[in-house]
Amino acid sequence: MNISIVTICITIINFIIILLFLKHFLFEKITKVIDDRNNEVKETIDKANSDKKEAEVLKISTQKNLDESKEKGKSIVEEYKEKAEKVSGNIKSEASNEAQLIITRAKKDIEREKEKAEDELKKKVVDLAVILSSKALEKSIDEEEHRRLIEQFIAKVGN
Numbered sequence: 001m002n003i004s005i006v007t008i009c010i011t012i013i014n015f016i017i018i019l020l021f022l023k024h025f026l027f028e029k030i031t032k033v034i035d036d037r038n039n040e041v042k043e044t045i046d047k048a049n050s051d052k053k054e055a056e057v058l059k060i061s062t063q064k065n066l067d068e069s070k071e072k073g074k075s076i077v078e079e080y081k082e083k084a085e086k087v088s089g090n091i092k093s094e095a096s097n098e099a100q101l102i103i104t105r106a107k108k109d110i111e112r113e114k115e116k117a118e119d120e121l122k123k124k125v126v127d128l129a130v131i132l133s134s135k136a137l138e139k140s141i142d143e144e145e146h147r148r149l150i151e152q153f154i155a156k157v158g159n
Contacts, residue, residue: 017113 132153 128156 132149
């Protein structure tokens, strides 16, 4: 092996020149690209963490709003249920009152009709009695005629 000092020195000088060339033209650009990429990744991670926190806040807010809406919905349903029950009670009460009025009116009408029929019956009885009296006065009647007239009177009153 023949290694010469000159070759070693030239190799070292070449290596230093290449190293300086790479450092000047490539390492700074590569380092800059790597740093930029690291910054982008860091910003993306920070933004993701920020978005995650914001999503948690929105989730809590949305859940709170949903719970409030459910409670409001329940209270509205209960309120309308109570109103419906009141209206139903009022309708039932009014219907019952109306039915009582109709029954009362019907009873009064029946009573009037009954009185009217009784009055008519009395008038007919009086008329028949008058007719019977006039017949009795027109002729003198014996007991047999008297019985016959009473039987006729009873037959007419019965009809």
